[in-house]
Amino acid sequence: xxxxxxxxxxxxxxxxxxxxxxxxxxxxxxxxxxxxxxxxxxxxxxxxxxxxxxxxxxxxxxxxxxxxxxxxxxxxxxxxxxxxxxxxxxxxxxxxxxxxxxxxxxxxxxxxxxxxxxxxxxxxxxxxxxxxxxxxxxxxxxxxxxxxxxxxxxxxxxxxxxxxxxxxxxxxxxxxxxxxxxxxxxxxxxxxxxxxxxxxxxxxxxxxxxxxxxxxxxxxxxxxxxxxxxxxxxxxxxxxxxxxxxxxxxxxxxxxxxxxxxxxxxxxxxxxxxxxxxxxxxxxxxxxxxxxxxxxxxxxxxxxxxxxx
Numbered sequence: 001x002x003x004x005x006x007x008x009x010x011x012x013x014x015x016x017x018x019x020x021x022x023x024x025x026x027x028x029x030x031x032x033x034x035x036x037x038x039x040x041x042x043x044x045x046x047x048x049x050x051x052x053x054x055x056x057x058x059x060x061x062x063x064x065x066x067x068x069x070x071x072x073x074x075x076x077x078x079x080x081x082x083x084x085x086x087x088x089x090x091x092x093x094x095x096x097x098x099x100x101x102x103x104x105x106x107x108x109x110x111x112x113x114x115x116x117x118x119x120x121x122x123x124x125x126x127x128x129x130x131x132x133x134x135x136x137x138x139x140x141x142x143x144x145x146x147x148x149x150x151x152x153x154x155x156x157x158x159x160x161x162x163x164x165x166x167x168x169x170x171x172x173x174x175x176x177x178x179x180x181x182x183x184x185x186x187x188x189x190x191x192x193x194x195x196x197x198x199x200x201x202x203x204x205x206x207x208x209x210x211x212x213x214x215x216x217x218x219x220x221x222x223x224x225x226x227x228x229x230x231x232x233x234x235x236x237x238x239x240x241x242x243x244x245x246x247x248x249x250x251x252x253x254x255x256x257x258x259x260x261x262x263x264x265x266x267x268x269x270x271x272x273x274x275x276x277x278x279x280x281x282x283x284x285x286x287x288x289x290x291x292x293x294x295x296x297x298x299x300x301x302x303x304x305x306x307x308x309x
Contacts, residue, residue, distance in 0.1 A: 005226045006121075006236050007128045007167060009037040014137040018052060027086045028054045032093075034137070038129040040122045044105040045098060048130045053082050053092040054143060061091040062148035062308045063138050065131060065171075067157030068094070069178075072101050074154055077290055081152075081297060088301060091144050093134055097157060098126040117234075124160065124237040131164040135171065148172055148308045152300060155179065155261065155286070159239050162270070165249070166242025173250040173307040175300050178259055178286050180266030181240030181273060184209050191260045217241065240273055247275035250307035254296055256284040278303065 018030040030052040036045065055061050064085055066078040075094065082092050096103055099112065108119065115123070131151070139146035150173040153161030158179035165171040180186060187199040188206050201209065212231050217240070219228045225241055235241055251274055255267045271279050280299055282292045289296070 004229060004236070005167075006039070006125050006233075007132070007163075009039065009129050009132070011136065014133060014140060016137050016141075023056070025056065026083070027056055030054070034133060036126055036130065037133055038122075038126040041126050042098065042105050042108065042119070042122060045103055045126070047103075048095070048098075048126075048133070049100075049102060050093055050095040050134070053086055053094075055086050055089060055091060058089050059143070060145045061089055061143075062150065062304075063091045063093060063144040063146075064150045064152055064304070065134055065161075066092060066094045067127075067131070067151065067153035067161045068097065068100070069155030069157050070099065074157075075100075077154070077293065078152070080293070081300075084297060084301065088305070090150075090304070093138075095130060095134060097160065098123045098130070099156065121233060121237060124163075127160040128164045128167075131160060131171075132168050135168060139170070146170065150174065150304055150308060153177065153179070159237075162239040162246070163237070163242050165251075166239075166245035173252075173304065174246070175252045175254065175303060177254045177296070178256050178262060178289055179239070179253060179270065180255075180259075180262035180268075181238065181243055181270030182210075182213070182266050183234060183238045183240075184213060185269070186262055186266045189263045189265070191263075213238075220244075240270055243270050243273035244275075246277065250303070251277035252299065252303045253277060253279040254289070254299065255279065255281045256286055256289045257281050258284065259286045261286045 016034045018032050020030055022029040032050045032052050033047050036048050068074040078094055085092050138144050149171050151161040151165055151171055152175045154177045158176035162176055165174045216230055216235055230236055253271055282289055
């Protein structure tokens with residue numbers, strides 16, 4: 001096995017600290033922190049954080065790991081989902097990604113839209129290994145059912161969640177909201193100003209890069225990603241690289257018809273590569289998809305019920 005895999009880490013007993021902050025008749029709410037075990041992390045970013053919601057009246061509940069998108073406000077839809085998920089017998093863990101304000105070093109917060117390539121790569125390494133560390137904790141805490149772990153993830157979090165699920169078979173099911181694959185194509189074809197000229201390439205260079213990535217995916221299909229040296233390390237944080245590892249596993253994609261960040265073609269690329277999983281598209285943009293919140297949560301609940309039974 002080569003050392004290409006950026007998500008390797010030293011396993012051991014998870015050192016999770018839980019602090020009870022609230023208890024209702026339905027759940028206990030804890031603030032959680034634990035050491036980052038990624039091989040690289042931001043200076044001052046050695047501690048990961050999250051929130052854990054445990055059903056009061058159900059032992060060994062399935063665990064849903066919830067991964068927010070870009071911007072602290074993207075946690076809000078998941079906070080609304082908690083009560084419904086717990087009512088259906090799931091424990092919930094909201095993991096704050098390394099790009100969340102309560103985890104970023106002070107010197108990075110002011111330039112969050114202008115992270116360096118090294119900082120982006122480091123953030124993804126941290127995020128994926130953090131997810132896997134939550135899975136480690138789940139398998140040893142004695143309160144949840146480690147055979148029934150799911151990921152519910154939004155946008156940036158869906159990139160992280162799909163990679164984590166691809167490389168970690170302990171994650172049984174995944175829900176990926178406003179998501180796609182082929183980062184190079186996404187950067188070239190999105191219509192969001194903050195991804196503007198700095199990420200777009202001359203057309204011939206873009207075509208060449210797409211061909212190189214396609215060739216890489218062919219080699220990965222033959223040998224496994226750990227045994228193929230990528231021409232660009234961004235290939236290792238592209239969800240399309242790991243999508244084939246999801247074939248035959250329970251996956252639900254929830255897409256926006258007019259997604260300006262993950263254009264339709266990038267969503268279809270991921271959908272085809274993961275074996276044409278369950279997929280529903282709502283008439284919305286990337287952010288406005290939440291006007292369909294009742295239907296989205298209904299789809300998620302039905303999917304998890306069938307996938308984790």
